[in-house]
């Protein structure tokens with residue numbers, strides 16, 4: 001045996017997630033493990049619920065973290081709300097909308113697709129048309145912040161339309177939570193899921209969810225059992241919702257939950273509105289830098305996500321080689337294009353703890369240096385100056 005302890009390099013994470021983890025979160029995770037039914041741990045769970053309600057801007061009683069990554073939060077919503085034979089309208093404008101379709105079908109539902117081009121937000125008029133054409137639909141599902149493209153959809157309007165046609169809503173807020181305005185109660189969202197490793201700047205592996213009364217009602221009136229034992233909220237709530245009488249369902253990922261708790265305390269300390277404003281502020285500096293360099297955004301300004309910047313690649317540049325050099329020479333990770341955008345864009349994340357001035361300038365400077373060295377046709381040396389000019393305003 002010659003294996004040694006693993007020591008990862010220190011990277012700056014500016015891709016589509018995971019994002020830079022706040023050191024306070026890592027420190028919290030190294031605290032002593034206690035039992036998942038220990039009264040002290042139960043106190044943390046109660047506190048966590050309040051913090052998640054704040055993050056989601058909701059009073060929903062059923063607000064908790066699923067013990068698995070964002071994809072499991074997605075699956076929790078579909079597995080519990082979709083029964084065999086249910087017609088579900090899925091708005092699809094990127095990778096994650098495609099995954100929703102897959103979820104509907106695996107739950108025995110019928111997915112009706114509302115397609116928009118990658119890089120575009122979901123078109124509310126198309127959703128309304130689909131609802132008119134399918135009066136028997138009972139659920140509308142869409143992604144608030146499409147991480148595969150950097151487009152944000154108008155969740156408030158989409159939920160309003162869904163309700164006009166008596167549909168419940170399933171909303172993917174994996175990348176929006178903490179990064180851009182999201183008001184679960186005010187907008188009337190029925191069920192929502194998120195992730196910890198994007199704008200919450202916690203480690204990957206947990207998925208905050210929240211369900212309102214209308215969604216719970218649908219679950220209570222199911223004719224069939226939820227096909228997944230692990231994700232069945234009727235069972236999970238015996239542990240998370242059990243008050244003093246919590247029953248064993250699965251062993252909670254104790255130390256990961258310490259980390260999520262800390263990241264939510266940090267969000268509360270900053271104030272959620274301030275967190276949204278900080279993402280917008282640093283996005284504007286990064287945007288000025290990219291545009292001065294000559295890169296273009298693929299998403300229109302009105303629906304552009306501050307926390308996920310999809311920009312074009314200069315003519316003739318080997319985009320994977322650039323990402324490789326950023327990683328090897330600068331310990332900086334940025335994202336590649338996914339699906340229809342593979343090879344066409346870079347996706348630069350400014351999520352949570354990573355959304356700061358140092359990262360913006362570091363990213364622009366590193367990318368400028370590499371592209372200049374490769375002889376790419378960019379305005380060398382302009383990016384950092386433009387971002388600094390924004391910060392000096």
Ligand SMILES: *Cc1c(COP(=O)(O)O)cnc(C)c1O
Pocket residue numbers: 017069070071072074096143145146147148172173174175195196197204205
């Ligand atoms: C990252 C992401 C997911 C999946 O989250 P995982 O934690 O990777 O499972 C789902 N939806 C969106 C919009 C995402 O960005």
